[in-house]
Amino acid sequence: MSQFNRRDFLRAATAVTATAVAGTMAGCQSTSASQPLAKGKSVIGLIVPPMETVRVAFIGVGQRGYGHVKHFCHLDGVEIKAICDTHQEVLDRAVNLVTDKGLPAPAAYGKDEYDYRRMLERDDIDIVIISTPWKWHAPMAIDTMESGKHAFVEVPLALTVEECWQLVDTAERTQKNCMMMENVNYGRDELMVLNMVRQGLFGELLHGEAAYIHELRWQMKEIEQSTGSWRTYWHTRRNGNLYPTHGLGPVSQYMNINRGDRFDYLTSMSSPALGRQLYARREFPADHERNQLNYINGDMSTTLIKTVKGRTIMVQHDTTTPRPYSRHNLIQGTNGVFAGFPNRIALEHGGSGNFHQWDYEMDSWYAKYDHPLWQHMGKEAERNGGHGGMDFLMLWRMVYCLRNAEPLDQDVYDGAAWSVINILSEQSLANRSNSVDIPDFTRGAWETATPLGIITPA
Numbered sequence: 001m002s003q004f005n006r007r008d009f010l011r012a013a014t015a016v017t018a019t020a021v022a023g024t025m026a027g028c029q030s031t032s033a034s035q036p037l038a039k040g041k042s043v044i045g046l047i048v049p050p051m052e053t054v055r056v057a058f059i060g061v062g063q064r065g066y067g068h069v070k071h072f073c074h075l076d077g078v079e080i081k082a083i084c085d086t087h088q089e090v091l092d093r094a095v096n097l098v099t100d101k102g103l104p105a106p107a108a109y110g111k112d113e114y115d116y117r118r119m120l121e122r123d124d125i126d127i128v129i130i131s132t133p134w135k136w137h138a139p140m141a142i143d144t145m146e147s148g149k150h151a152f153v154e155v156p157l158a159l160t161v162e163e164c165w166q167l168v169d170t171a172e173r174t175q176k177n178c179m180m181m182e183n184v185n186y187g188r189d190e191l192m193v194l195n196m197v198r199q200g201l202f203g204e205l206l207h208g209e210a211a212y213i214h215e216l217r218w219q220m221k222e223i224e225q226s227t228g229s230w231r232t233y234w235h236t237r238r239n240g241n242l243y244p245t246h247g248l249g250p251v252s253q254y255m256n257i258n259r260g261d262r263f264d265y266l267t268s269m270s271s272p273a274l275g276r277q278l279y280a281r282r283e284f285p286a287d288h289e290r291n292q293l294n295y296i297n298g299d300m301s302t303t304l305i306k307t308v309k310g311r312t313i314m315v316q317h318d319t320t321t322p323r324p325y326s327r328h329n330l331i332q333g334t335n336g337v338f339a340g341f342p343n344r345i346a347l348e349h350g351g352s353g354n355f356h357q358w359d360y361e362m363d364s365w366y367a368k369y370d371h372p373l374w375q376h377m378g379k380e381a382e383r384n385g386g387h388g389g390m391d392f393l394m395l396w397r398m399v400y401c402l403r404n405a406e407p408l409d410q411d412v413y414d415g416a417a418w419s420v421i422n423i424l425s426e427q428s429l430a431n432r433s434n435s436v437d438i439p440d441f442t443r444g445a446w447e448t449a450t451p452l453g454i455i456t457p458a
Helices: 006-026 064-072 088-100 115-120 134-146 161-174 188-198 217-221 228-236 245-254 275-283 363-369 372-384 387-403 412-419 421-430
Strands: 054-059 078-084 107-109 127-130 150-153 178-180 205-213 263-270 301-307 312-318 330-333 336-339 344-347
Touching: 054 064, 054 115, 054 387, 064 078, 064 088, 064 127, 064 387, 078 088, 078 115, 088 107, 107 115, 115 134, 127 134, 134 150, 134 161, 134 228, 161 178, 161 412, 178 412, 188 245, 188 330, 188 363, 188 372, 188 387, 205 245, 217 228, 217 275, 245 312, 245 330, 245 412, 263 421, 301 421, 372 387, 412 421
Parallel strands: 054 078, 054 127, 078 107, 127 150, 150 178, 205 312
Antiparallel strands: 205 330, 263 301, 301 312, 330 336, 336 344
């Protein structure tokens, strides 16, 4: 590795990872929103030299990661160089997926939990896609940037305030991208609403609602492998919003969070935690491990966020109760409102003009406000799939930006701000729902940062 000392990297990586994993498992007690001194330059709008070919490696290919490998096999201008997973079966499956497409076989890593570091020593990798259990996200992203590569991380980006600051500091010091891959920002509806907002359809924005309401009790039956084998335990460790980013990401982009406004403080409440214990009693033998757990995470978590400009955002989390899926995706302005699940709109000026009744017919709105990015790549995204095409479109856009020397649509500050709601909601709940300050991870740069525009790919 030219201009890179392997021994120094491994020494630094070991220290950083050990500290970050320990912090994740122990949790975070600090409620301070104070700003550590910057150790580098802001990465808002970071542009890196154009990459003729984006050379990619993957850490974690069991479920989400396998889908990412599949999509990268269909993207132009990329080379899949290496794949790492500690489960040999899924590692072999991912490698075979690449070769079955007629592409060169990627190098395989996975002899132990830290074999990904050996992969990071390679000098033929530009970006790393991290799709591992949550506790590994921040440590692996930090190690990736320290090795001179760009980190692209599944949600959430981090699990503690300290981890968020470590990620920000590392990105600023190394001048590497660290993007949390919030795929919902690339959904057709979310992109259309962003376009509507930018064109002033709703007037001045006042309030948003975001959610992850998705019944996932069935994951408790995943005992040895798959998401439920580790995600179930978070319902026994933390009482708060465990997964805020899917709904919050789009609403934050509508409101220019970190780019003209920012989160100021929050307050949070949770309902009783009943559903998972009842499910365990019904679905597992009385002496089963799932019936020995103490489920403490409230079935419905509700957090209210206040922004510096006075706007409000409600964020909800519920993966337990029997009800239809929803991300809410509501944005209210002085001229009207859009809400999702199902999509509907009501305006004082424009449309039918009758804001007392919802307009559920979306075809005319798509025809007028479909985002240029979806117009350009929507059919291809739907053809390749991944949550209706949003996954493919997100990965395509990432590669497009890297190959064309454009800033990414999401940065480390976004990932930190959206993810930190997890731990801060727990802190508020533990203190009778009193408000908790939300750190300014941009260190004031939000005041002059340029809002995300309506991009039109060439």
